[in-house]
Structure formats: structure tokens, C-alpha cells
Amino acid sequence: MKTVFINGSPKKRLSASSYFLFLQRLFVGGEKVSETLRTPADHGRILAQLDDAQAVVFCLPLYVDAVPSHVLRFMEEMQAYCTQRGLHLAVYCIANNGFIEGRQNEPLMQVFEHFCTRSGLTWGGGVGIGGGVMLNVTRILFVVDIALLVVNTVLSVARTGSLFSPDAWVSFGTNAALLLYFNLGVLFYLARMGSAIRKGAPCGKKYTRILIPSFVFILFADIFFVIISLFQGGLFRGWLAKKAYEER
Numbered sequence: 001m002k003t004v005f006i007n008g009s010p011k012k013r014l015s016a017s018s019y020f021l022f023l024q025r026l027f028v029g030g031e032k033v034s035e036t037l038r039t040p041a042d043h044g045r046i047l048a049q050l051d052d053a054q055a056v057v058f059c060l061p062l063y064v065d066a067v068p069s070h071v072l073r074f075m076e077e078m079q080a081y082c083t084q085r086g087l088h089l090a091v092y093c094i095a096n097n098g099f100i101e102g103r104q105n106e107p108l109m110q111v112f113e114h115f116c117t118r119s120g121l122t123w124g125g126g127v128g129i130g131g132g133v134m135l136n137v138t139r140i141l142f143v144v145d146i147a148l149l150v151v152n153t154v155l156s157v158a159r160t161g162s163l164f165s166p167d168a169w170v171s172f173g174t175n176a177a178l179l180l181y182f183n184l185g186v187l188f189y190l191a192r193m194g195s196a197i198r199k200g201a202p203c204g205k206k207y208t209r210i211l212i213p214s215f216v217f218i219l220f221a222d223i224f225f226v227i228i229s230l231f232q233g234g235l236f237r238g239w240l241a242k243k244a245y246e247e248r
């Protein structure tokens with residue numbers, strides 16, 4: 001059984017979609033092909049992979065409550081390609097959004113359902129994930145957690161001569177357990193969808209989110225975007241920047 005995983009994020013590196021696709025791949029067996037869909041130049045290569053595939057998993061961000069336009073363009077071509085060749089693949093979808101409610105991906109899921117009906121494909125179902133940006137940060141925090149464990153172990157060797165530092169491992173374990181907890185909803189539904197993909201069965205639409213209370217999410221999201229603004233465009237992006245006025 002061959003499954004094609006399509007990353008529909010336009011980002012070149014560290015997209016949330018690449019994180020969720022990595023997790024989804026863990027739960028799917030058989031032949032697995034990963035593709036990135038960013039420009040029309042990718043279309044031909046991806047479509048050729050569909051010829052002998054049984055399932056395709058789209059993983060993409062939610063843009064303005066809908067499917068990003070570059071993915072829509074690909075879906076139009078895929079519809080023509082599949083109807084011409086009489087392909088009847090099962091289509092699954094993982095959508096993630098920046099706000100906390102995963103249910104905001106419902107209109108996007110409906111687009112995929114209609115796309116399957118129009119293309120003669122089988123709608124397998126999907127998982128909508130809220131707080132995608134923050135969940136993506138948890139994988140970076142996990143790497144930081146490992147780095148801290150290594151540093152603390154080195155310090156322990158220097159101070160006591162012992163390679164095993166109980167404090168370092170307790171701190172590592174606590175942080176790792178917390179990060180795992182934030183991801184539990186996603187892991188549960190992706191495991192469930194992975195099982196459906198393996199069986200070629202439908203799994204319906206499910207919505208989940210980062211497992212933290214909304215008021216904590218808002219606080220951290222505000223801090224996060226202030227920091228990002230400072231690094232990527234100055235405070236309040238262009239608000240305080242000099243404006244270039246048109247000459248009349």
C-alpha cells in the first residue's frame with residue numbers, strides 16, 4: 001500500500017504542517033512518499049505519484065478560514081488528473097490553524113469533501129488542529145530540553161564526577177511530560193487516522209487543539225507575537241515606521 005503525504009504549507013522550513021506530517025507518518029505503514037506543494041512547478045511531480053497510490057494525506061494551514069490558494073490551484077489540476085485516469089484514491093486531510101479552536105478548520109474540511117465528490121475520490125476524513133503555531137513550538141522546546149539535559153550532565157561530571165544527575169533527569173522528564181501532554185489530543189487523533197489509513201477506511205472529521213486553557217493560550221500568543229514582531233519587523237510591525245506618501 002502506497003500513501004502520498006503532501007505538505008501544503010508555503011513555508012520552506014519548520015512549518016507546523018511538517019511537524020504534523022512527521023507525526024502522522026509514524027502511524028502509517030507500507031510505502032510512504034512525502035511531497036511539498038508550494039508552487040505550480042510541484043504539480044506534475046506530485047500528480048505522477050498518485051498513479052499507483054491508495055491514499056493521499058494533505059497537511060496544510062488554514063488561511064482566512066479556507067484552503068490556501070496555491071493548494072486550491074493544485075486541487076483543480078488533481079481533479080482533472082484523477083477523473084481522466086479513473087483514479088479512486090482515499091483522501092485524508094490534516095489542517096492546522098493559528099487560533100486555538102481546531103473546529104475553525106470545518107469550512108476547509110468541507111472544501112475537501114466536495115473536492116472528493118467532484119473528483120470521484122473517496123473522502124477518508126480529517127483532523128483539524130487548533131493552536132498549530134504553538135504546538136509547532138513544542139518540538140523546538142523538546143530539542144531545548146534535550147540540550148539542557150546534556151549541559152546539566154556535563155556540569156554534573158565536572159562537579160561530582162558522576163554521569164548521572166538525578167536533578168537533570170527529573171527536570172528533563174517533567175518538561176518532556178508537559179510537552180507530551182500539550183500534544184496528546186493531536187497524537188490521539190492522528191493515531192486514529194493512521195489506523196484508518198492502514199485499513200483504507202473512513203475516520204470522519206475530528207477537531208482538537210493544544211491542550212492548554214484558552215486564557216493561558218492568549219497570554220503566551222501575545223508574548224510570542226510581540227517577540228516575533230521585534231525580530232521580524234520592529235514593534236507593531238509598520239505602525240511606528242515612517243510612511244512613504246504618494247506625491248500628488
Ligand SMILES: Cc1cc2nc3c(=O)[nH]c(=O)nc-3n(C[C@H](O)[C@H](O)[C@H](O)COP(=O)(O)O)c2cc1C
Pocket residue numbers: 009010011014015016017018060061062063064065066096097098099100104132133
Ligand atoms: C495569510 C494567512 C491567513 C491565515 N488565516 C488564519 C485563519 O483564518 N484562522 C486561523 O486560526 N489562523 C490563520 N492563519 C494562521 C495559520 O493557519 C497558522 O500560522 C498555521 O499554523 C500555519 O501553518 P504552517 O506552519 O504549516 O504553514 C493564517 C496565516 C496566514 C499567513
